[in-house]
Structures are given as C-alpha cells and as structure tokens.
Amino acid sequence: MRFCLMMLLLLVSTGSYAQLNIFACEPEWAALSAALAGEQAEIFTATTAQQDPHHIEARPSLIAKMRKADLVVCSGAELETGWLPLLLRSSANPKVQLNAPGYFEAALQVERLGIPEKLDRSQGDVHSQGNPHVHLDPRRLLTIADALSQRLQTIDAANASHYQQLLQTWRAQWQTQIARWEQEYAQLRGKKVVVYHDNWRYLLDWLQLEQLATIEPRPGIPPSGTDQKRLLEKLATQKPDRILVAWYENPKAARWLGDKLQVPVVVLPFTVGADTHSQDLAGLFERTLHLLRGDGL
Amino acid sequence: MTQQRFALTTLACAIALASPAVSAQTGTITGNEFNPAISLILDGYYADHHDEFELPGFQLGGEAGLPEKGFGLGHSELTISANIDDAFYGSASIAIHEHDGETETELEEAFVETLGLGHGFTLKGGRFFSHLGYMNSQHEHAWDFADAPLVYAALFGNRLSDEGVQARWLAPTDLYLELGVEVTRGDSYPGGENSGTEGKVLFAKIGSDIGHNASWQLGASAYQSEFFSRAAESHDHGQEDGHDHEEEVHGEFLLENGDVEIAGVDAVFKWAPTGNSKAQQLVLQAEYFQRKETATVEFFEDTNSLLADYDGKQDGYYVQAVYRFLPGWRAGVRYDAIEADNRFVELEADGVDLEEFLAETEFDNSDPITRRTFMVDWSRSEFSRIRFQYGYLDMPHGQDELFLIQYTMSLGAHGAHRY
Numbered sequence A: 001m002r003f004c005l006m007m008l009l010l011l012v013s014t015g016s017y018a019q020l021n022i023f024a025c026e027p028e029w030a031a032l033s034a035a036l037a038g039e040q041a042e043i044f045t046a047t048t049a050q051q052d053p054h055h056i057e058a059r060p061s062l063i064a065k066m067r068k069a070d071l072v073v074c075s076g077a078e079l080e081t082g083w084l085p086l087l088l089r090s091s092a093n094p095k096v097q098l099n100a101p102g103y104f105e106a107a108l109q110v111e112r113l114g115i116p117e118k119l120d121r122s123q124g125d126v127h128s129q130g131n132p133h134v135h136l137d138p139r140r141l142l143t144i145a146d147a148l149s150q151r152l153q154t155i156d157a158a159n160a161s162h163y164q165q166l167l168q169t170w171r172a173q174w175q176t177q178i179a180r181w182e183q184e185y186a187q188l189r190g191k192k193v194v195v196y197h198d199n200w201r202y203l204l205d206w207l208q209l210e211q212l213a214t215i216e217p218r219p220g221i222p223p224s225g226t227d228q229k230r231l232l233e234k235l236a237t238q239k240p241d242r243i244l245v246a247w248y249e250n251p252k253a254a255r256w257l258g259d260k261l262q263v264p265v266v267v268l269p270f271t272v273g274a275d276t277h278s279q280d281l282a283g284l285f286e287r288t289l290h291l292l293r294g295d296g297l
Numbered sequence B: 001m002t003q004q005r006f007a008l009t010t011l012a013c014a015i016a017l018a019s020p021a022v023s024a025q026t027g028t029i030t031g032n033e034f035n036p037a038i039s040l041i042l043d044g045y046y047a048d049h050h051d052e053f054e055l056p057g058f059q060l061g062g063e064a065g066l067p068e069k070g071f072g073l074g075h076s077e078l079t080i081s082a083n084i085d086d087a088f089y090g091s092a093s094i095a096i097h098e099h100d101g102e103t104e105t106e107l108e109e110a111f112v113e114t115l116g117l118g119h120g121f122t123l124k125g126g127r128f129f130s131h132l133g134y135m136n137s138q139h140e141h142a143w144d145f146a147d148a149p150l151v152y153a154a155l156f157g158n159r160l161s162d163e164g165v166q167a168r169w170l171a172p173t174d175l176y177l178e179l180g181v182e183v184t185r186g187d188s189y190p191g192g193e194n195s196g197t198e199g200k201v202l203f204a205k206i207g208s209d210i211g212h213n214a215s216w217q218l219g220a221s222a223y224q225s226e227f228f229s230r231a232a233e234s235h236d237h238g239q240e241d242g243h244d245h246e247e248e249v250h251g252e253f254l255l256e257n258g259d260v261e262i263a264g265v266d267a268v269f270k271w272a273p274t275g276n277s278k279a280q281q282l283v284l285q286a287e288y289f290q291r292k293e294t295a296t297v298e299f300f301e302d303t304n305s306l307l308a309d310y311d312g313k314q315d316g317y318y319v320q321a322v323y324r325f326l327p328g329w330r331a332g333v334r335y336d337a338i339e340a341d342n343r344f345v346e347l348e349a350d351g352v353d354l355e356e357f358l359a360e361t362e363f364d365n366s367d368p369i370t371r372r373t374f375m376v377d378w379s380r381s382e383f384s385r386i387r388f389q390y391g392y393l394d395m396p397h398g399q400d401e402l403f404l405i406q407y408t409m410s411l412g413a414h415g416a417h418r419y
Helices: A002-017 A027-040 A060-068 A084-091 A138-155 A157-184 A201-207 A225-236 A252-261 A281-293 B002-026 B150-156 B354-361
Strands: A020-024 A041-045 A071-074 A103-105 A192-195 A210-214 A242-246 A265-268 B037-048 B070-073 B076-083 B088-099 B102-114 B121-129 B161-170 B176-184 B199-210 B214-233 B252-271 B281-301 B304-326 B329-350 B369-378 B384-395 B398-412
Touching: A020 A027, A020 A060, A027 A041, A027 A071, A027 A138, A027 A157, A027 A281, A060 A084, A060 B161, A060 B176, A060 B199, A060 B214, A071 A138, A103 A138, A138 A157, A138 A201, A157 A281, A201 A210, A210 A225, A225 A252, A242 A252, A252 A265, A265 A281, B070 B088, B150 B281, B150 B304, B150 B329, B161 B199, B281 B354, B304 B354, B329 B354
Parallel strands: A020 A041, A020 A071, A071 A103, A192 A210, A192 A242, A242 A265
Antiparallel strands: B037 B070, B037 B076, B037 B398, B076 B088, B088 B102, B102 B121, B121 B161, B161 B176, B176 B199, B199 B214, B214 B252, B252 B281, B281 B304, B304 B329, B329 B369, B369 B384, B384 B398
C-alpha cells in the first residue's frame, strides 16, 4: 500500500516538473542541455565518459528512451552512425526524426575541421562531414549553445523567455571563462602533441597546439607493433611535448611511446563525468587545461 | 552521333556552370547526395567436412545444409537502403550465392517501413526477415558463427523470411517493451502452399540495462500457419553435387492439409567493462523453439503410395557465449541440440506400408542430434572479419566435423546493427 502511494507520488511529481525529455547522445550535450534548459528538462545521457561514442550498441534501453524524447542532441556528422539511425527508426517517434525540430546535430552548427578530400575506407573510419568531436572548442560551444537554445524555444514555445534567459546567463559566464582560460594558459600555444585518436582537433585549434601524429595508423584502427615502431622513428627527429589519450581509450600504446620518447602521457577526461573535477562543461575545460599544462610546460 | 555529342557537351557545360552555385551553398557538389546507402558484403570460405548432414526426424527446407567442400562463396549480399521521404524508409537486400553449381540470385528482403509514425507504432510491408526469435532478423554477416543454429536450420530452413505486413508497438516505458504481429503469405518453409495469407507471427521483447556494464533482452514468439501441401524429400544426404548414390534415392512425399505451430523463447545478455564494448565484451545468447505440426502424409514410390496421419513434435535449442578479449579478437562456443517426436497412423496403404515408409525416411527418428561449435575471429576494422570455425556434429547414424575459414567484408555504407 505504501509502495503504491509512493509510486503514485513519483508519477505525479515527475509529471508536473519534467516538461521536456531530452536524449543526449554524449555527456557534453547533456551538460549543455542542462545549462540551457534548466529544470524544464529531464535529460537522459546515452553514453558515459568511459565509452567510445563511435561504438555503442542500439540497446533496448536506448530505444525505450528515444521513444519518449522531445529533443535529441547529438554530435552528429556521422559520429553516431553505427547506432543513432537505428535508434531513430526503432523509436517510431515523429518528434525526433531527421528533419524534425527535435533532432539536433551539434557538429552541423559550426565550421568543421578535417573534412576529407577523398573518401576511402583505406583511410580508416573517416567521417565525410569532417571531424565530429567539436565540443572541445569553447568558442564553437557558444555557437552551438545559441542554436540549441533556439531549438528549445521552438519546441517549447511557452517557455521561450525562460530559455532565452538561461542562454544569456550561460553565455556571459562562458565568455568570461574563455577569456580567462586563454590568458591563463597562453603558454600552451605552439606546443606539440601526439594524440591517440584524432579527437582533439578542436581543442588544439582553440589553444593553437600542433598535432604531430596520431597513434592510430588510421582512424578507428588500433596500432600494431610495426605501426608503433614506425611512429617512434618518425618522432625521433621531432619530439612532442605531450601525448594525449582520452579517458575511454586504452592508454597502453601511448604509454609505450611515452616511455620510449621520455614524454609525459596525459589522460584527459574528454567529456563531462570522466572524473570528479569534470562534472560540468566548465569543470571539464578547467581540468583538461590543468592536466595539459601539468608541471613545467 | 555528332548531335548526341553536342547534346552531351551542352549538358556538361550546363552542369559545370550550375555547380559552382550549388557547391557554394552546401559545400559539396550535389547530384549523387540523394543516392541511397549501398553496402556490399563479400563472404568467402574454405570448408572441409565428411558430407554427413542428416537431420532425421526433420523435413529439411529453406537453405539448411552444409557449405560445399573446398573453396566457396557464401552470400554476397547487396543492400540498398534509404529514407524514402519523411514518412517511409525502404531497404532491399539481394544475395547472390552458388547452389548446385549454379549462381542464384535471391531477394532476401525488400520492404518499406514507416518512420516516426508516432505513439510507438511502426508498420512494415514487403518481404522481410520475421522478428520472431532473436537471431531470425539478423543478416548472415551479423551472425557470430558461420552457420545457423540447428534449431533454426531444422525448424525454419535457416530463417523465417516471408512476404506480408508487420505492425509493432513500443511501450512508452523506461523498460523496453515491444509487441508485434506479422501476417504473411505463409508459404515459405515451414509453411506450404496456401491461399497466401496463412502465416502469422506474434512476438514480444523486453530489455534493459544493468548498470553501465550490462544489458539484456528477453523475447517470446509464436508462429502459426496452415497449408494445403508442402513437398519434401525424405532426408538430405549432404549437399554435394554429382554424388548419385543409388541406394540413397528415396521417394518423395507430400504433407497435405497441414497445420504448423511454433513457440519459442530467447534471451541475450551482454556485458562489457564500463560498457565500452569495443575493447572487451561478453555476449551470452540462447534460444529455444518447439514446433507442433499435423498433416496427412502422402508418399509415392514408383506406382506405390501410402496415406498416413502425421502428428509431429520437434524442438531444439542453442546456447552460445562469445567473448571479445582484445579489440580485434573474439572467441566463441556454441552448443546445439534438436530432437523430434513424430507419430504416424496409417490410413491407406497401396504397395507400401507405414513401416517401409518410416524405414526409408527415418521420419520417426527420436534420437537427439547435437553439435558443438568453436570459433575465433579477427577484425582489422569493423568492416572486415576473418573467422576460424570448428564444429562437431553428432547424429544418430554418425558424426561429422566441419572445419571452416571464412572472410566477411563489408564495403560501402556503414550499416548499424540491431542489438
């Protein structure tokens, strides 16, 4: 009896607060949605910082969540091509299909880097629409936030002014933070890095770091021993300052290279929720910059 | 000729003049952007076995059987799919394969499906793989082993694929719950000739996650069909061509006025540390099906014939575990078993009696048939796979071993795989 009452209460309470169900493909978009939608939204995050967003299975739980979504916020640009189209089709949800206002691809709101001139799978798992990992450039996040807020205002017109207000607050804070980061970490400019996968491009673009090489011989293909030796030879003449690995990636190959080159390997959170410091977007950037600088760079 | 060339040149110029404007808007030159997604599966193998594949007690249908010995090609499968407009999605899969020394083209699937119909409903029409069971709707290249489980081979002729319509409904709950119904022609195995609407399937699936590391799905399904007649050979002595063993030529028999009912349950459990299945993953999977069918058997041998009542019960299951122990490497084991319990009552004998019929067809065999299979596969990327498989088949009259090296490569569009 008490259980039934509690269930009823729960149903009533969720019914009155959550106006908008948001399905975020990655934690960074959940964080941005939370900042821009506030309490109006109930946000579900499909992946965690420990998972490779390229390789997610279209699990039953994700289909069930997609069914109820009013808005889907994903990186897009083919990052989720192995699972998102199937979820959309299986959901039977008209609000979030490709051309509906409830479908939002963050990467398509900004200028993308690394659009391949030639599409060939011998180049690995390349994305024809360019590098989709756009969230690590805080300037691009501003543009994305504008577009996302616009979307929220379209979908939930009744609360448009609320969303506008949240955007303005977030924008002001974010711009101040960008200015501070750019000043505080200016010393990073021009440093050279080797990355495991080509998913740091937008961060490097913002900080003006130079990417010497990727440890993966081709996007999505783990390096073999031969690949590793070849890379070591290549880097003998041009030593990087840092080797970058994302939280969800296997750091083994990077550590081997770091040992050989005597270069520090930095495991970065990559997205929100990876460690206790990166619980929101500002925390993620703060932590990333802090780890990048490390000692003595 | 000159005129044609002129026309072509004009056309080329027109396109050349028009394209800068287009590319300025979208960043790429359009024209083939609306082409559907095209994917081609290349599948080839080397196989060795002793030509023994008998499932006495089961009437074989569909594609059940052994691969041809030596080098061979599996299903080369071309899939073309796209959103047709904002309301429909369409997909066609054409498989080209060798059968009895001839190249056969088979339309595996050709269906349209609604997109975002709302309220959780999806309608599908055309030829499609039934959503019955867990594996049935997967294409061959997505299977974890090179061959279908015995229970699929024996009861469905590898899979249930038919023409018709499907409606499914997804519940608006956090727990994944999907219910579906299919009405189809019902003439593909284990169905037979009928008025064209006799195939019926019901299915229900539930599933969810357990923390971030694991997920599961359970399913139950039922199939029912009626037929005027279903032709069959008594039983299959291997698929090898040009082996005409005189003593193995049997009469043919027909099942008439049949009624087929199948019920099954399936379960899948997947586990990956931190849910990152690319690095490491364990998949446990099992399915059980039971078939009950009744019909009148009509058996002909030369000028002799027999009429009998047939009341059959067959069931089987498989359990398998596949473990990805390194990003590119997987290993798997599977255990298969099927068993039949068929009853006959003689109605009319003309020169051949029930005993002779059963002696020849072994249709009353009730000894279980089992198989153990092991596989290891390696993938350079998600688009390529090389697989080694060994299977040991234990039948009432003997054993067979199947050794297989298989490649499965996927070209073109990046197809998303179902859970």
